[in-house]
Amino acid sequence: xxxxxxxxxxxxxxxxxxxxxxxxxxxxTQAAQPAPTQASAAATQPAAQPAQQxxxxxxxxxxxxxxxxxxxxxxDVKIYxxxxxxxxxxxxxxxxxxxxxxxxxxxxxxxxxxxxxxxxDIVQTSDNYAKPxxxxxxxxxxIPFAQKTNFPYQDFDPTFLNLGIVDNQLHMLPKQGDVIVPxxxxxxxxxxxxxxxxxxxxxxxxxxxxxxxxxTMCKRLTVDANGKRGDEPxxxxxxxxxxxxxxxxxxxxTYVPAVLAQGGTFVADDLSHSTLNTPxxxxxxxxxxxxxxxxxxxxLTLIQSLSNQSGNVFAAGRAAIAPLxxxxxxxxxxxxx
Numbered sequence: 001x002x003x004x005x006x007x008x009x010x011x012x013x014x015x016x017x018x019x020x021x022x023x024x025x026x027x028x029t030q031a032a033q034p035a036p037t038q039a040s041a042a043a044t045q046p047a048a049q050p051a052q053q054x055x056x057x058x059x060x061x062x063x064x065x066x067x068x069x070x071x072x073x074x075x076d077v078k079i080y081x082x083x084x085x086x087x088x089x090x091x092x093x094x095x096x097x098x099x100x101x102x103x104x105x106x107x108x109x110x111x112x113x114x115x116x117x118x119x120x121d122i123v124q125t126s127d128n129y130a131k132p133x134x135x136x137x138x139x140x141x142x143i144p145f146a147q148k149t150n151f152p153y154q155d156f157d158p159t160f161l162n163l164g165i166v167d168n169q170l171h172m173l174p175k176q177g178d179v180i181v182p183x184x185x186x187x188x189x190x191x192x193x194x195x196x197x198x199x200x201x202x203x204x205x206x207x208x209x210x211x212x213x214x215x216t217m218c219k220r221l222t223v224d225a226n227g228k229r230g231d232e233p234x235x236x237x238x239x240x241x242x243x244x245x246x247x248x249x250x251x252x253x254t255y256v257p258a259v260l261a262q263g264g265t266f267v268a269d270d271l272s273h274s275t276l277n278t279p280x281x282x283x284x285x286x287x288x289x290x291x292x293x294x295x296x297x298x299x300l301t302l303i304q305s306l307s308n309q310s311g312n313v314f315a316a317g318r319a320a321i322a323p324l325x326x327x328x329x330x331x332x333x334x335x336x337x
Contacts, residue, residue: 067097067098067120068123069099071100075330081098107132111136111138127163130165130166130171134166134167153173176327181323183322185314188242194221211287220244221245221320222295223242224239225241243318244321245298245319245322246297246303246313247291247323255288261284264280264283265278298313310324315331
């Protein structure tokens, strides 16, 4: 399960427009209609119609575009602002305003913005929201925009592009295709006498670091308020100072590979019923929840208190390990000592 967990892809960009004007994009090829995929289908119309305001950008009139991201770390926001400034330099009549908000109840926030008529033009999220955001009218089909501007959206790898196709409409553009990698506090590992397998390569030696070995490491790295480690007698799981790991076990990029690694599935082949309650599915969720119960992994309440980001628990020194995307490198370099 450890190998599959580290190879899970995550992190995509959902682009849409609301009641503000949209920008003009140029590219050399003509986009074509996508092939049907197995993505779930639904159909409601977004409340806003930004295509009617596109001529403002084309005619050189001042236009402001709002971009909302759930990456709230200063390092990430700085990068987005740099990109916005670069875009403005190349398109002087278009200003991109960056807005960062944490991912807690993100869908409810966007629905509130729809009600208030303040939905951002572009929102960043993950592919599991492609269908529900289309259902709720949060996002628009981007294929017409791509066709009008010759934007070659089909140049994206279909493995990732198809995650945003719902009912033959494009409701998400992939921001990145990444892997989950374990970030480990080497200072804490040294203090615990833990040997970190820094040469582990799952592609050449998939059994070079097993789940049992990972959990043994987590227990050793866990320390309670009295200095007792998780593998020592007298460890108090109700009063933990540093957790062995911080894992977002309620996120799809954690539990999906866990279920698959156990040999489980999510729905029957004929889509008639869920298969999560099979022994394989139960085993996967037990593997993810038992370490939290035993005090070796950070509880969701702690993660949620830090902008619902398990990486923030690691950055704050409250966890020794955090499996995260590589995009966390910039934020962690700025905060870790």
